Amino acid sequence: MDFKQIQELIKIINKSNIGELTLEEKDFKITIKQKEDHVTQLVSPAMPAAAYAPQLPVASVTTAEAAGEKSKASAPPKTDNLITIKSPMIGTFYRRPSPDKPILVEVGDEVTPGKVVCIIEAMKLFNEIESEISGRLVKVLVEDASPVEYDQPLFLVEPN
Numbered sequence: 001m002d003f004k005q006i007q008e009l010i011k012i013i014n015k016s017n018i019g020e021l022t023l024e025e026k027d028f029k030i031t032i033k034q035k036e037d038h039v040t041q042l043v044s045p046a047m048p049a050a051a052y053a054p055q056l057p058v059a060s061v062t063t064a065e066a067a068g069e070k071s072k073a074s075a076p077p078k079t080d081n082l083i084t085i086k087s088p089m090i091g092t093f094y095r096r097p098s099p100d101k102p103i104l105v106e107v108g109d110e111v112t113p114g115k116v117v118c119i120i121e122a123m124k125l126f127n128e129i130e131s132e133i134s135g136r137l138v139k140v141l142v143e144d145a146s147p148v149e150y151d152q153p154l155f156l157v158e159p160n
Helices: 003-015
Strands: 020-025 028-033 083-086 091-094 116-122 125-130 135-140 146-148 153-159
Touching: 003 020, 003 028, 116 153
Parallel strands: none
Antiparallel strands: 020 028, 083 153, 091 116, 091 146, 116 125, 135 153
16 A cells, blocks of 8 residues: 555545544555544634723823813713724724725724725625714724724724
């Protein structure tokens, strides 16, 4: 029995429900066994949980703020009236249509229904994700080029 025949036997055994096969010829004996333990595949994020944490905007300190005056821009957004744009699929989140193109939406931009806000790559397909609401983008909750799950929050929008 040559090497190619042994390889073919292994392929056939792997595709079938046969647990073990033993062949004997003159002074040659081969036993092929499939693994008995069942492998359970657990799906976990490719990045640590800390990578999914929303990134807070960095506020710059002006001289007026240093003197103790509060700026409306540096105040954290009120989250009670914000609407979340969520991922409609599992994939990789991109803020740009391609590496050489500008970011689709920035914090502070106005979004309208039908406006493309990001790209999610799933199974080698690049899917444009459109806003279904109208308002001002307050926060981006996902890092560029990171994996996202179904129904994971992507953006916070203050409705008009």
